[in-house]
Amino acid sequence: MFFASDNTSGAPAEVMNALLRANEGYDRSYGNDRIMADVTARIRDLFEAPEAAVYLVPTGTAANALAIATLTPPWGAVFCHRHAHIAEDECGAPEFYASGAKLVLVEGAHGRMTPETLAAALATTGASGVHGVQRGMLSLTNVTEAGTLYTPAEIAALTALAKAHGLPCHLDGARFANAIVATKSSPAEMTWRAGIDVLSFGGTKNGLLGVEAVVFFDPAKAWEFELRRKRGGHLFSKHRFLSAQMQAYLADNLWLRLAVHANDMAARLWQGIAALPHAALTHPSQANIVFANWEAGGHDRLQAAGAIYYDLRPTPEGRETARMVTSWNTTTDHVDDFVTALRG
């Protein structure tokens, strides 16, 4: 029963086979491999963005930090949710890559900022001339860290506010597939049609070994990104092994099929939990993450049953709280065993 993170799962056979195929023979290095041209073409098609520039990097932190550094100068404020991955889980990588940019934390329940909270944060900067940091950019996350979603319309409302101040907009899509599946929207609707300029298009959490694509819908800064990627040590010599993973991910809608499964498993899990009299959801579970809380004793039962997940700080009232993440290879048995163990 592995629910600690989607990154405790490996990769599906399609991806492993693609690696084996890519390994045959020689190929050019540093992104000039034959597969990468196909990856770029597929992503442009998928996003209905024929001019998009596409780059592969090995981790989500690299994708986010490099994208942010490309979009904002060092004196720019990066508006993001208080609990964004870039704020809490990247050890300051965005500040490092952006030479000391400042993250300005935006409030909002269940991991989501709102136009009101974003406007409030925007109002805290930009009014003191040279003395304060300047407004730099907006970074959203979908699926959010709380397992909730923005619809394309909600994203558009937030980016509109940013763009009224001339700010470029980034989307951390570490779980982009899960968001697409859950919102039944198209990649274009979720991104550039909703005002997103650069996307971190996640692959690792959804079945790759370690590949994320950074997609610039406006390629004006593409060369700068390439230099930043190299300078960050993220340009792979045997780049074909990144390309092959992403190619397999996109082929035959594998990326969507994997996410459908993960989301379905999460739905089965939260419904099971929510039906228990002593348990409740902490956040609405809208994709493949479930936050729940329950009366004391649940942790003991679950751990006795071998469940692996994050137990979080208890509530002030003493209820136990937890985070469970499902993945492309979570089984219904694991889900049902979890609920059974929690029921007691």
Added chain:
Amino acid sequence: MFFASDNTSGAPAEVMNALLRANEGYDRSYGNDRIMADVTARIRDLFEAPEAAVYLVPTGTAANALAIATLTPPWGAVFCHRHAHIAEDECGAPEFYASGAKLVLVEGAHGRMTPETLAAALATTGASGVHGVQRGMLSLTNVTEAGTLYTPAEIAALTALAKAHGLPCHLDGARFANAIVATKSSPAEMTWRAGIDVLSFGGTKNGLLGVEAVVFFDPAKAWEFELRRKRGGHLFSKHRFLSAQMQAYLADNLWLRLAVHANDMAARLWQGIAALPHAALTHPSQANIVFANWEAGGHDRLQAAGAIYYDLRPTPEGRETARMVTSWNTTTDHVDDFVTALRG
């Protein structure tokens, strides 16, 4: 006939099989996987260094830049050969990671610095108090960019000079296996017994998909390195896929067997070239890289034959020059075809 770089080759079956095995089931993420513990143990054994701290990163640039940033403060001078990879081929990654440290270029024929040239470079810094950058560290490369070698004794002579000034010493071992094989020395002799404090232990050029180990013989700065790695976006969530490659690399001396082959192919190549009346070696070929020059016309014949390699700037006298690199899967046929085509 692929001689452009050892990174145009893929990976041997042992490595691909290891990836497939590692993919089974769930495992902990971010370096806490079961395989990594074994990798650490193997590297400690191999280097006779039971306290060494071992970290995996995906590229040689990441390994070098992170190691350098950990060893020198931003105001430190990094002494390296004028043509070191960190000086010429990493787009300033060391300066970026080390927050603006300065590389001080050391002269020396055939890619090798000497105690005399290092002493001359050391003398250019450290004499002006707070006004100049401080002496920071030494970074050597073995195999050098010119395809030549340092013996352990030569390394020890250079590190002794550095240590007389209190400087830590780094070895860029992107082709460490080739150097070990060629010098018939042990990993310990080439590193900590010769004064090396931190090693970039290359795997990618010698048959991995993309893994380098950074080995700290003194673990005092291990935690700092972990933070820098995370902050650089180089901590893999599905880290087991890095560990598995390195584990396979070390098992049954695979890393040495691959390098023996690459070096043998280079020897066959340079001997073939050197025997041609109109061709000559530019640098002594001591591992798996051959620099040669020949009378005009060679490039045309080679390209007509489908040879892929680097053609470099001609000599002032108009002789054509080139770099050829052999790898773990270079064939004798390819070598012989190359020589035949060049002979004309």
Added chain:
Amino acid sequence: MFFASDNTSGAPAEVMNALLRANEGYDRSYGNDRIMADVTARIRDLFEAPEAAVYLVPTGTAANALAIATLTPPWGAVFCHRHAHIAEDECGAPEFYASGAKLVLVEGAHGRMTPETLAAALATTGASGVHGVQRGMLSLTNVTEAGTLYTPAEIAALTALAKAHGLPCHLDGARFANAIVATKSSPAEMTWRAGIDVLSFGGTKNGLLGVEAVVFFDPAKAWEFELRRKRGGHLFSKHRFLSAQMQAYLADNLWLRLAVHANDMAARLWQGIAALPHAALTHPSQANIVFANWEAGGHDRLQAAGAIYYDLRPTPEGRETARMVTSWNTTTDHVDDFVTALRG
């Protein structure tokens, strides 16, 4: 009626005369001038800290940012009040100098953090291992940006909390003199005896042309600070002109006499304002800054009378709000004219 800032005032005659005296003859440069030795001795005496290392820089932003960069690594969280000068008024200088460190904003009414709010902020970091920034340091400000004070005991309570986590503590004393006078405490009581490791000892706002001293009570990092100062372009060649200002500031308690006057003028001002039926203080005025609010119409009357001060965003209820700062050369006439104009 100049109440915009204490930095719209010039310097008293003692300081100008000191510059004229320092200008005679030749002197060594870059901090090796004869006057600096006396300045160091005086500051050590004043702070009862015979080992302290003392450096002069020209601006408060330089003093703070250099001190912070010396105290925390780039992955350290700097705990400071939400409205600290380093957070709001230095255009990200601390993040720049500290190579991307993150400021973690601590809440608290009237510009003051409390042990409770600091503890809450400390709890947001340090629990996620390598994934989050590490706890780095505490930075307090006295007089606060709200014109309020910390007593030495309050400082000690906050630094004790920080030191329980092993964190060094910095005090931004841009208005240190005003705080010393208002709290009737000694420099030692306010600093190292209360757990402060490094002080930005302000001079500019209290009558100098542009000099702040950075005082390290523990000199272990003194040389690192010197290198950072030089590297930041803050080491003056004709350093004697900084030394001379600071020497005059310290002689005959000039620094305290200037602050006594500024504080007295602020007291006269806030008492005058608080006595008006339609006006009120926004924050307790405890040193030389007055935050007040009043019924609409006040700004018009004050501006008609030629008063210069900051008019801030009105309250939600429509009351006008303002910040007034007094200085060493504010006159009672100016104060009284201000109150008269506001009264209407």
Added chain:
Amino acid sequence: MFFASDNTSGAPAEVMNALLRANEGYDRSYGNDRIMADVTARIRDLFEAPEAAVYLVPTGTAANALAIATLTPPWGAVFCHRHAHIAEDECGAPEFYASGAKLVLVEGAHGRMTPETLAAALATTGASGVHGVQRGMLSLTNVTEAGTLYTPAEIAALTALAKAHGLPCHLDGARFANAIVATKSSPAEMTWRAGIDVLSFGGTKNGLLGVEAVVFFDPAKAWEFELRRKRGGHLFSKHRFLSAQMQAYLADNLWLRLAVHANDMAARLWQGIAALPHAALTHPSQANIVFANWEAGGHDRLQAAGAIYYDLRPTPEGRETARMVTSWNTTTDHVDDFVTALRG
């Protein structure tokens, strides 16, 4: 006999009086003072550059490093002479401010690069795509660190080479006045008409307490510079004291008169030295710096006579070498006493 540096001299009466005048009354802070508007107008007139953006900073290192960071991205190579002040005497400030840019050292006798040596350095970069740093900018120094000069035509030849690669050009004019006087050229001829985009216009070495102007002939990056200046801690609150110095410097050609004197004293000095049978000039002395060498024994005689200057490393043949700098207040007596003492 003070010949250690022009920065061991103080300031002339005109400058001190200007400070006293500027000290009267209140003035706006942070560069919005009344005097600064006049300074900008005067510099625009002087340089025949009505659009120029003008900023004041306190040190030459700040002027250079901020200018460089504004002109080149972090992955840019800064071409400068091997012995440039930015390369040897600023503790890596350019690398720090430019977030890790790399200085590429250009050779050339007597402190001067030539079109040939610059072309050779340019050829070492830019040919390896994303793998190497990109060509970033050119930085020249006039008067050079060797006390020699570039004529406007020589500067134009070098900037033409840079501009053929699209590179912006900076001039470190820490001794700009001495260069103008010595070459009998106009400020416009020496700068923008010769291809210079940004000038560090020195004041400190030529009689100010601590002020340099940074002049952008194209104001497109002016706002970026303002943000960088603030972020570097170099925006003075009581900025009027910088403005006043520069205003006095420019009034009545004071800056030129001071430099004429310094250059005259250097000429008297080098002529005196060159006439001695056992002494010789190391570099042509063309402004206010004299490099000389002499038979052993000279140092002893000079030091016995109380002369203060830099004694440099002896020549391989054992001749003593030295650097002497004259300033606006060097006296003929000092010069003559020096020569007398050296004669022995």
